[in-house]
Amino acid sequence: MTALLRRAILGDVNRLGELHSASWTELYSDLLSPEILEELGPETMGDLWKRFIFRGDAYVQYVAEVDDEIVGFVGIGPGRESGYEDATELYFIYVDPAHRRSGVGRQLLAKADADYLWIAEANRDSRAFYRKNKFFPDSVAREGAIFGAPLAEVRMAR
């Protein structure tokens, strides 16, 4: 399937909030309390997207549309760790489960043109997706945290 890819705009934030909130629940419901997941609901995430969109030229977000509906998104920006400021980091990528395994993620990743990303070590499926798209572990790992919950992460680069 070929999705239409374009820059995210202000008019997208409601749908993006919905999708991004769903991604928190999908990825972290084992790790985060129902209260925190509720706080990360569509409205909060939609508000956050308004900030993403106006964050500045170095920060870029794309959406993927199928039949005029947004089914995925990706966000990139400068590397967030010391020494990586000139590199492009993939901050997030997500495809609506109903549209997975049809190439939308690959299209978004290609468009983002990032150099590296961090991913939860436990997220085997997405690590397979990145490997398939020529991102490989670069032997750097960290003990990260989200909302106080420990999260083991690995870095992948191309």
Ligand SMILES: CC(C)(COP(=O)(O)OP(=O)(O)OC[C@H]1O[C@@H](n2cnc3c(N)ncnc32)[C@H](O)[C@@H]1OP(=O)(O)O)[C@@H](O)C(=O)NCCC(=O)NCCS
């Ligand atoms: C990772 C994600 C973006 C992939 O999106 P997608 O549209 O399903 O990916 P594609 O269809 O482009 O997949 C391309 C290739 O990657 C590999 N791949 C994708 N998903 C995979 C999975 N779950 N398990 C194993 N390999 C996978 C496959 O080789 C696939 O090609 P194939 O379907 O012909 O076998 C999507 O699964 C997702 O949103 N996951 C939840 C969010 C997430 O984990 N984000 C990354 C961490 S921030």
